[in-house]
Amino acid sequence: MNVGAVLTNKYFYLLTGVVVSLVSYVLLLAAGLPQLPATAAAITLLTVIWWVSEALPIPVTSLVPFALLPLFGVIDHKTAASALGSHVILLLMGAFMLSKALERSKVHERLAIYMINMVGLSSGKRLVFAFMLSAAMLSMWISNTATTLIMLPIALAIISKLDNKVLACALILGIAYAASLGGVATPIGTPPNVIFMGVYQENVGQEMGFLAWMKIGVPVVVLSLPLMALWLTRNVNTSLDIDLPKLAPWRTEEKRVLWVFGLTALAWITRQEPFGGWTGLLGLKGIGDSTVALAAVVIMFIVPNGRVDQETGQKGRLLDWQTAQTIPWGMLLLFAGGIAIAKGFVSSGLSTLIGEWLSSLATIPLIAMVLVICLVVTYLTEITSNTATATLLLPILAAAALSVGEDPRIFMIPATICASCAFMLPVATAPNAIAYGTNMLEIKDMVREGFVLSLLTVTVTTGVCYWLLV
Numbered sequence: 001m002n003v004g005a006v007l008t009n010k011y012f013y014l015l016t017g018v019v020v021s022l023v024s025y026v027l028l029l030a031a032g033l034p035q036l037p038a039t040a041a042a043i044t045l046l047t048v049i050w051w052v053s054e055a056l057p058i059p060v061t062s063l064v065p066f067a068l069l070p071l072f073g074v075i076d077h078k079t080a081a082s083a084l085g086s087h088v089i090l091l092l093m094g095a096f097m098l099s100k101a102l103e104r105s106k107v108h109e110r111l112a113i114y115m116i117n118m119v120g121l122s123s124g125k126r127l128v129f130a131f132m133l134s135a136a137m138l139s140m141w142i143s144n145t146a147t148t149l150i151m152l153p154i155a156l157a158i159i160s161k162l163d164n165k166v167l168a169c170a171l172i173l174g175i176a177y178a179a180s181l182g183g184v185a186t187p188i189g190t191p192p193n194v195i196f197m198g199v200y201q202e203n204v205g206q207e208m209g210f211l212a213w214m215k216i217g218v219p220v221v222v223l224s225l226p227l228m229a230l231w232l233t234r235n236v237n238t239s240l241d242i243d244l245p246k247l248a249p250w251r252t253e254e255k256r257v258l259w260v261f262g263l264t265a266l267a268w269i270t271r272q273e274p275f276g277g278w279t280g281l282l283g284l285k286g287i288g289d290s291t292v293a294l295a296a297v298v299i300m301f302i303v304p305n306g307r308v309d310q311e312t313g314q315k316g317r318l319l320d321w322q323t324a325q326t327i328p329w330g331m332l333l334l335f336a337g338g339i340a341i342a343k344g345f346v347s348s349g350l351s352t353l354i355g356e357w358l359s360s361l362a363t364i365p366l367i368a369m370v371l372v373i374c375l376v377v378t379y380l381t382e383i384t385s386n387t388a389t390a391t392l393l394l395p396i397l398a399a400a401a402l403s404v405g406e407d408p409r410i411f412m413i414p415a416t417i418c419a420s421c422a423f424m425l426p427v428a429t430a431p432n433a434i435a436y437g438t439n440m441l442e443i444k445d446m447v448r449e450g451f452v453l454s455l456l457t458v459t460v461t462t463g464v465c466y467w468l469l470v
Contacts, residue, residue, distance in 0.1 A: 013055035021046035033353070036074055040348040043068045044341050044392070051388045058388075059330030062337030065344065074344045083339035087290040088198040089332055094293025095188035096327035099142040101300045101319040102261060107254040108138055109150055110247055116154075124167045124236040129229040131155055132174040136182030136225055140189050141265070144179040144420075145430040151175045152434065159440070169441045170232040173449055176431035177232075177423050181224055181457065184417045185217040186210070187289070191331065192390035192419040193217075196412055198339045202346060203398040204408055210268040210289050216468055220417055224460045228453050252306030257318050260303065264296040297324075331387075338391035345395045354399040366406065367466050373397065373411055374418045374458040381422040386429070390419045407469065414465045421457040423450030 025042035029035065043065060050061040066084075070077040083089075102108050112134045119130035131151055139147040155175055159168045183190030187197055187210055201207050268289055271277045279287050300319035307316045345351040381389050397411040422428035424447050426436035436446065 010055050013049065013053035017046045017049035017053070017055060020049060034349065036348040037350040037353050039072045040069070040074045040341075040344040040350045043072070043074070043344065047337065047341065048388065048392050051391075057330070059333040062330075062333040065337050065340040069340060069344045075340075075347045079343055079347065080340050083343060084333075084336040086198055086336065086339050087288050088194050088201075088339070089336055090290035091188065091197075091288075091293050092191075092194050092335060093327065093332055094290060094297050096331075097297045097319065097324045098261060098264065098293065098300065099146065100323050100327060101257055102142055103146060104319065104323050105251075105253045105257040105305070107258050108142060110250075110254060112138060112150060112154070113247060124164070124170075125229070125233040127158070128167070128170050128174045128233050128236065129226070131171060132178035132225060132229050135175045135178035136185070136221055139179045139182030140185045141261070144183050144190060145434070147179040147182070148176055148431040148434045151179070152438065156438065164236075165440075167236050169445050169449075170236055172435045172438055172440055173446065174229060174232050176429075176435035177228060177450075177453060178225060179431045180420050180423070180429050181221055181228070184420050185214060185221045187213045188293075189217070190420045191335065191387045192416045194335060195338050195387065195390045196394060196416040198335065199342045199394040199398060200408060200412060202339065202342045203351065203395065203402075207288065208409070209272045211270070211273045214269065216413055216465065217417065219464050219468070220457075220461055223464065224457050227456055227460070231452060231456065232449060253318065256303055256305065257300070260296060260299055260318065264292060267292045267296075334387055334391075338387075341391065342395045345399070351395060351399040351402075354396055354403075356403060366410070366470065367462065370410065370414050370466055371458070371462045374414050374462050377415045377418040378421055378454050378458055381419050382425050382428045386419040386422065390416060410465065410469045413469065414461050417461045417465075418458060421454060421461075423453045423457075425450070 021042040024045050025038050028038035028041055033041075046068075047061060047064045050056055050064065051058055055061070066080050069075050070080050115134040115137060116130040119126055119133060131154075135147050135151050138150065152172070152175060155171050159171065162168070180190075184193065187193050187208075193213065197208055197213075267278070271279050271287065271289065271292065275281075279285060297319065301317055301321075301324075303318045305316045305318050308314070345354075377389060377393065393415055394412050397415055398408040401408040401411040420429075423432070426433045426443065426446065432446065432450075435441065436443070
């Protein structure tokens with residue numbers, strides 16, 4: 001690869017972002033837009049171009065709103081800084097660290113094998129569904145990338161004993177797709193969900209709780225996963241007799257991590273419901289999901305793991321800083337940049353203006369609007385980062401919903417879910433790339449299967465969100 005050409009491309013996109021944002025600013029002013037909304041739009045456009053092109057590392061580009069929005073008077077520096085201190089950033093940081101504790105103990109691998117055994121391996125169809133169910137369940141709590149990396153080696157060991165390309169393709173794609181889909185079930189399952197929570201609170205002034213999200217996300221997964229498995233295995237008709245890897249006895253570390261994580265999940269789910277949840281019962285109204293996450297992280301650092309560190313001679317803990325500090329800190333900057341942009345939209349009045357421009361959407365049937373949003377986001381995410389897509393579109397969709405007198409959730413939640421449902425191209429998601437990297441399938445296989453499954457999840461998402469939110 002010509003390094004000079006790569007550098008030239010990076011500089012080209014850096015310059016393109018600046019030029020396009022400046023031209024857009026001038027054109028918006030000429031069209032009669034007030035200065036502050038025009039400035040917010042230009043800064044957002046610059047950030048998005050650099051995000052999509054990766055002219056700078058994505059976390060570095062995420063710092064642009066923090067610098068430029070206060071510099072040009074859109075928001076003040078304290079408002080910009082509050083984006084980095086948002087409770088959703090703390091929630092995500094805590095979730096990342098809890099996920100690291102799970103990975104360190106390897107209890108997630110044991111759970112995956114248990115779930116596969118529970119479904120059974122008597123046929124090719126059951127095999128694929130067992131792996132998909134396991135991947136989806138794990139992806140609710142840990143990243144879809146980690147989930148795929150856990151499940152694929154087990155699947156590849158099974159595939160090596162078989163001579164069935166159709167089954168191999170269905171199994172590999174099923175794991176990747178289920179890992180992406182499973183993340184939509186919980187607020188911490190995938191980055192767009194966290195972005196939604198921040199943008200929604202910024203625009204509406206209300207927090208959406210853990211269980212409130214799961215009431216929508218879980219039905220989407222429960223309905224979509226079997227349909228996806230049926231489509232992927234439509235040509236699989238194989239009887240199997242396969243032994244999974246034998247599991248060693250439970251270790252103390254695994255049991256303790258599972259206990260802490262299970263209680264954390266229970267605390268998230270029951271924080272506000274039913275009947276006001278445990279926070280209402282105890283009169284602890286100031287507690288949020290981020291409080292629970294960070295308290296659980298501290299507990300992970302305190303509880304011994306039952307082993308003695310051979311280097312220091314001290315008792316180990318369920319989580320140590322050496323492990324915790326490997327979380328993707330740059331991802332936190334990306335989310336914070338998105339929240340800062342959302343604050344700029346609101347403070348400058350750009351959200352209100354966008355809502356007025358989109359008021360003509362009131363003439364379109366609501367279910368048709370939701371369907372179009374789902375289709376656009378799904379296929380846009382095939383070529384752009386799902387995080388960047390959510391960051392760009394969610395403030396606009398919030399404004400659009402308010403302009404037509406609808407709850408912003410009816411536009412924002414379907415878009416958020418569909419941002420995680422890109423199944424056609426290897427570059428669309430990390431699980432897709434990992435699946436393609438096995439060299440056991442071709443891009444045409446992914447495009448053929450992914451196109452149909454994208455339509456399927458769009459249909460399910462539209463139906464579920466319209467039924468539950470309208």
